[in-house]
Amino acid sequence: MSATDTPLSSDPALAADPRHLPVMLDEVVEALGPRPGAVIVDGTFGAGGYTRALLAAGATVVAIDRDPTAIAAGRALEAASEGRLTLVHGRFADLDTLAQAAGHPHVDGVVLDVGVSSMQLDEAERGFSFRFDGPLDMRMGQHGPTAADLVNGLEGKQLTRLIGLYGDERRASAISRAIVARREERPFERTLDLAAVVEKVVRRAGDAIHPATRTFQALRIAVNRELDELADALAAAERLLVEGGRLVVVAFHSLEDRIVKRFFADRSRERAGGSRHLPEEAIEPPTFRLPYRAALSPGDAEVARNPRARSAHLRTGERTAAPARPIDVHALGVPSVSISSLGG
Structure with missing residues (x-):
């Protein structure tokens, strides 16, 4: 029996939400390697799909969501977790400070499922979908x-x-x-x-x-401000992870995936390019190693079961001992769009 098949208890509060299928769940759990005693941040709690699997593997979880309805819906799971789940209402861009405030100055893993959740898309009153009539x-x-x-x-x-x-x-x-x-x-x-x-x-x-x-x-x-938030969350995870800790990101469209790809490419470089005429440029030591050089994609069976998974890309980095660095959002490809007329 795999970790994701092992129930915490018979408490119905721990059952998966049938409205939401966590994307690439098996791949996420394998990449994170949860175990008893490990502390993992789920930066995008949503319906709790990843969190449930991590708890079932024995890990302690700090789960963050900026949507107060998601946090409210997860309180029963938190109560049934025997103290191993802390739900936090906040932005995943602040995941390092939020985890520290919850008593975890360093963690063994961080997972981010980037984008809008299935539940938000399916709730007309949230105004995310063009399939249902709701307030914009x-x-x-x-x-x-x-x-x-x-x-x-x-x-x-x-x-x-x-x-x-x-x-x-x-x-x-x-x-x-x-x-x-x-x-x-x-x-x-x-x-x-x-x-x-x-x-x-x-x-x-x-x-x-x-x-x-x-x-x-x-x-x-x-x-x-999803792209800026993503860039800030990647930097926050870099600051929070222990050496050997894993950062796992599931992205769904090219803008998100490009930011994640550039972040890991920059943070995993061991030497700069040079030529026989010019010396190699000195660079800072890599803060991540890449267990998988290319992004992982969902299998055909998962896509058939959950069409929303078809565009998903999973990327993973393993933290080194090198100190965290400042983030440059523009170098990561975060486009700048002015909404100054609205005060943004």
Whole structure:
């Protein structure tokens, strides 16, 4: 019986949430290597899929989520964990200080499942999805500017840049013009209203993704500052992990995965390139070793069972004894989009 098959008890509070299938669970557990006595930070608690598996393997877990509804839903699991789970409401960019405040100045592992959770997508009132009608919100932490604030308040050029960079949308300019023209009649308030305007500009082609997919992705990333948060979380994990500790990141789209890939590439370099005419550039010692040189992807069986896993990429780094370094978000490929007209 594997660690993920070993129940903590018969308490129903420990059962997996049927609404959410944790992506690449077996690969995550194998990469982290949880064991009794180990302390692991789950920086994106969500429905608790990874946390349950780590607890079942005997590890102690500090689980973080910026969504207060996720924390509230996990309280029964925390109560049933016999003191081995601490739930923390906060941002994973602050995972080092949050873990330290929970009594763990250093930890043996950190796992991050980057992006919006299945439960958030499926809850119309959260405003993340174009499949359901709901308020145009998209805030994971339920505070600060909403997606409606961005759509109704940004200048056309700002909207174009936001949708183009964060959504990788080729028709960003046409979409922003359509949004600006429509909001002059009345402001956007609902998800399906915005999706309908985008769909008039970006036509659906066969079995391709919904026309509003990239626009909604861009707004969600901007509202929650997801890429900046990710870069800060990688640096926080580097500061927190003990030598030999593992950082495991599951990313779902190219912007996220590129940041993680560049971080590990930079942190694992042992020497700089040179030539026979020039000496090699001196660089700082690597802070991570890479157990797997390439990203891992989910198997066909998992994708068939959970289509949302199809774009997942898992990357792992093992901490060395070298001191942590400052982070350069621009070197990691975090694009800068101004939302200054909203005070952001």
